[in-house]
Amino acid sequence: MDGSDLIAVGEIVKCQGIKGEVKVVPLTDDPRRFAKLKRVFLKSLLGVKELQVESYRPFRQFVLLKFKGIDDLNAAEALGRGLLCIPRNERPKLPPGRYYLDEIEGLTVFTTSGEMLGRVEQVIQTGANDVYLVRNNDRKEVLIPALKSVVREIDLSQSKMLVDLPEGLLDE
16 A cells, blocks of 8 residues: 555554553544554555554553554564554544545535635634635635534535525625
8 A cells, every 4th residue: 555545543653661562642533443443554754564453552642552563662663653544445434414624625615605715725623613714716715614504515526515604704
């Protein structure tokens, strides 16, 4: 696998102990997903390497992973730092109406009246609700709250989003 269709789910930051475990910063909102992984792909400066997951355990805000054949500190150190990835088609399915951030980024945004606002360049996670940073060809930005009352439809197959903007949102 060349790494072009891989999604990062964690980052190895260091070795943990002498039995070959590595400390991983989860890049997912649910670190328990690591318990279900059978394999991951390590993306590092050395390229992409497939690793078989032997065990998983939570550790503070991290995840500790042990890989088959990585049985001591030296072997774990040889892995180095890097991103742990899974193939895009192996990530868990989300319930209807829920989307991964990378599915939202790049969508073309239209108003319910047919006006094209631009493309979603970034999803900003604010805590209360996400906000979509939309930019048009003139580099003009619009911040759209990711609320059901605003975002009326998302069509991934057409790469488009339909929004009903609150009064005054586009006023300058």
